[in-house]
Amino acid sequence: MKPRPSLNDVAKTLGVSAATVSNAVSSKGRISADLKKTIRERAAEMGYVPSSAGRALRTGRSGFLGLVLADIAHPLFPQIAQAIENAATDFGYGILIGDSRGDVSIQKKAIDRLIERGADGVIIVPRHGSQVGDIGRPMAVIDSEMTPGNTVSADHRDGGKQVGKHLIELGHRNVAIIGGFKDSNVQHDRINGVKSAFPSDAEIQTLWIEDIELEGGTGCELGLARMVSEGVTAFVAVSDLHALRALTELQRAGFDVPGQVSVTGFDDLIWSNVISPTMTTVRMDMPKIAEIAVSNVIRQINDEMTDEDRQNLSVPMTLIARQSTGPAPTTLKN
Amino acid sequence: MKPRPSLNDVAKTLGVSAATVSNAVSSKGRISADLKKTIRERAAEMGYVPSSAGRALRTGRSGFLGLVLADIAHPLFPQIAQAIENAATDFGYGILIGDSRGDVSIQKKAIDRLIERGADGVIIVPRHGSQVGDIGRPMAVIDSEMTPGNTVSADHRDGGKQVGKHLIELGHRNVAIIGGFKDSNVQHDRINGVKSAFPSDAEIQTLWIEDIELEGGTGCELGLARMVSEGVTAFVAVSDLHALRALTELQRAGFDVPGQVSVTGFDDLIWSNVISPTMTTVRMDMPKIAEIAVSNVIRQINDEMTDEDRQNLSVPMTLIARQSTGPAPTTLKN
DNA sequence: CAAATTTGATTAATCGCTTAACCAAAACAT
DNA sequence: ATGTTTTGGTTAAGCGATTAATCAAATTTG
Structure with missing residues (x-):
């Protein structure tokens, strides 16, 4: 449980400023190729990992997306959660889960809780019969094309x-x-x-x-x-x-x-x-749906929304014919 | 998307110091009952919500627990995730999910990623045949009494x-x-x-x-x-x-x-x-198991571990007799 | 060679919160 | 009345990162 080194710790061992280390790690600002390499190596060997809290405070971005399902117990949840988590990870985001404990009326509360915890945006799979009002934060809804405010769905x-x-x-x-x-x-x-x-x-x-x-x-x-x-x-x-x-x-x-x-x-x-x-x-092509939902929210977070993003996308489904279907019997009715 | 008020904003509108507001909100330090009430009311009407980033940076605690399952696609996942999320919420923590994309060798990586993202502790449901080495952070393992390092399991x-x-x-x-x-x-x-x-x-x-x-x-x-x-x-x-x-x-x-x-x-x-x-x-009594796992990790986080906490607890299971079992037929063998 | 530009790094401010240290005023004790 | 304690608050430092502003040195230009 030893505390991990901070940006400053790394900077001190090299006799450079913290800002320079920051630049080296994030490839921003002006820095020589040599020094950048040196710093990165030292950071790696010291086991330096940027503090998400520090970064979050400074940038106002937590790096988390909330995933809200009305009922986590739904059998489709594993597919959804896995796809969303994978997509988010690919975009450098983490996933915070919220559950409304089966109670639709708590759906809104679950969303609010995630926002309060610092989620930069939210992805919602609403319960049947419910819809999600504007929450004033970046969000994407995965449900049906018929659902108002829907972002993406399977066809x-x-x-x-x-x-x-x-x-x-x-x-x-x-x-x-x-x-x-x-x-x-x-x-x-x-x-x-x-x-x-x-x-x-x-x-x-x-x-x-x-x-x-x-x-x-x-x-x-x-x-x-x-x-x-x-x-x-x-x-x-x-x-x-x-x-x-x-x-x-x-x-x-x-x-x-x-x-x-x-x-x-x-x-x-x-x-x-x-x-x-x-x-x-x-x-459903959940990986595809998840990728669209996640990237859409992230564009909202970065204020990069285009008109295209506001469209209600639908992703093709794939029939998987197995053994439970066969030719209709001709004996009974004809 | 208007920025939410900070502690300081609240403090200014009342002409008190930020520290006092902090004390009022968190019920720490010394403050008169009257002022505390006043501040809380004002904070509420301003829609003040403590910034988790600020708090995390200062306290070194993110308020998140990581939940790692080797394979999110497991059908038991909904039960587990829901129980853990509920238990964590009751303790004031949020849940960050991690997935090793089915690959056991990535299990460790998934855990590390959550830690890097600031999780204060981790709850792990390891994949069969794998075990989790010490990660140097608070953690609880839910598997079997036979698994080394196991924290709690169903009996x-x-x-x-x-x-x-x-x-x-x-x-x-x-x-x-x-x-x-x-x-x-x-x-x-x-x-x-x-x-x-x-x-x-x-x-x-x-x-x-x-x-x-x-x-x-x-x-x-x-x-x-x-x-x-x-x-x-x-x-x-x-x-x-x-x-x-x-x-x-x-x-x-x-x-x-x-x-x-x-x-x-x-x-x-x-x-x-x-x-x-x-x-x-x-x-299984997942709510019970989840509560034990979560509270155990939280005690580790707060350095409140007792010897009792190190025990490998097991929670009773309940037989649910339904229609698929009946008297053994006596016709065939006797 | 002097002036202008580019390069590479540093300084310092800031995000929002917590908390130890401190201090004035009020309450109490001697 | 003087000293002591308690009460109720303020000050200020600092968590770790980012970034605009700044500056010195190196390089280019006229």
């Missing part, structure tokens, strides 16, 4: 469309979409995308888990078996979590997936590739 | 024991344990715990996914169906992720869970309660 609509096309090619004409929350813009985008792929004579219905659970209780059966017997040949869930729920419910009811009925999800969550059958899903 | 062994007992009560005598990585101390603890619950004449075998995938490739079938036909009546996975894999593989092969075979997992991951059947699992 959820096209992702849905890809799923729809995939199912059409497999011969499915009677499909049930499984949604979670009606007030989620992301889910609506995905659902609309799916629908847009089908011709108008296709049979498409949408069921909402929040509705079903209102009656059956959390984690209740969704009643998918009955729907299959009524002709549904494929279930499109707006999230791999719901897709997993559907898959296991169908399997347990004795159906063969994908032999008798197909299932698809979204987001390529951690388990999608190890369950049996592996799940057909659509993946 | 994985007892968790395993609870699973074992649960299965014994249900009449299971022929069990297969599914492990992931052999070099994981946590998994070994759990496995040993499970074994310890069974009498010596019980048939217990252990299969390792890393071995099986070496031949079959990532995400391959585990060959559980054959094992069931050979008499195994229950599968104990060391993680819900593996349990899910086992469950779907068995269901797909046409087995009824828990009618013909039981399955258990660990960690109560996000999906455990929504799949069908819901998963019997064992849950």
Whole structure:
């Protein structure tokens, strides 16, 4: 726990001024190539690391970005956090996390707390149904194109469309979409995308888990078996979590997936590739999204915003066809 | 983006010294109750928020703790991050996240980066098979009691024991344990715990996914169906992720869970309660673990370590019996 | 060669906060 | 009334970095 050397310590051992050391380390100001090299070597061997506190105080920049998710417990969080952290690191920033403990009303508070802690900007993944007002600081929102103030998002609509096309090619004409929350813009985008792929004579219905659970209780059966017997040949869930729920419910009811009925999800969550059958899903390009969000915030911090930056960007999604989808069975309805 | 008022700004509007304002805000030093109240009110109405940079520079404390996970993509990460963030917030600290991008060799680098960014201490959840050397700064390790330098962990062994007992009560005598990585101390603890619950004449075998995938490739079938036909009546996975894999593989092969075979997992991951059947699992008390880890690091920061703090604490796990376990079938072997 | 310019480094101020040292006035004790 | 303590505040130093202003020496120019 020995205190680390300061700029001044390094300067003294070389008999130069602190300013010169600062210049050498940060490659600013005027300094001869020779001295710069000498100083850098000495600094390195002394184990000198610039104090972020000192720098922050002087420059007014902390070098941190806040990452706020309404609910950290969301299964997509690892993907998001990792991508954001990596992108931020590439830009020389650190990531401070904030959690609103599942309570939407605290979302704003969580953001404020990060700002108070000195975050130079904030990246927000708002909870469905909520939107973020201006916070007077650089920020980027990752949600849906429909969300006011959104900065960047995956092209959820096209992702849905890809799923729809995939199912059409497999011969499915009677499909049930499984949604979670009606007030989620992301889910609506995905659902609309799916629908847009089908011709108008296709049979498409949408069921909402929040509705079903209102009656059956959390984690209740969704009643998918009955729907299959009524002709549904494929279930499109707006999230791999719901897709997993559907898959296991169908399997347990004795159906063969994908032999008798197909299932698809979204987001390529951690388990999608190890369950049996592996799940057909659509993946976001999180590294790309993160890079856009982070660089956008940083440009705001540096007052380098261009008109282009204010656009609501969308990043393509990628369909990953796996084992949970197959040709529509022709036996039942024809 | 208007600059926020400083201590001095507040002091000037009241005609007092900055030191007095500081004392009023932080309740230190000597100050009359009246003036303290006045100052606090004025500070509040001016929207004064202490500059973390100024404070950090002066006190040498940033107010941040680093959280390093070898792999942020781990499905347990949300639980951990949320618990740590909440605990840290309760203690007035913020959380800075670090990721080693899946590469164990970078684990140390990720830690160093957080320290360089000014983290006062670090909380580490090391990757299986790795251990953390002394970093010369306050730190806490959350892994297994077996891991050198471990600070706090769930009582994985007892968790395993609870699973074992649960299965014994249900009449299971022929069990297969599914492990992931052999070099994981946590998994070994759990496995040993499970074994310890069974009498010596019980048939217990252990299969390792890393071995099986070496031949079959990532995400391959585990060959559980054959094992069931050979008499195994229950599968104990060391993680819900593996349990899910086992469950779907068995269901797909046409087995009824828990009618013909039981399955258990660990960690109560996000999906455990929504799949069908819901998963019997064992849950860690992450809030408790996080609180212990965070407070331990903070005591190190404040040089308040007691001998008690150096102990390797373990926090009880809780068995959550759900639908995936049932009485052992008596038809096959008897 | 004197004047102008460039180069390379130093000085000193400053960011916002904390805290030890100090001091005047009030309260108490002898 | 004089000495002592307590109370309530102020002063001033300093944490470590950045940067505008400055200056001496070296170099170029007329």
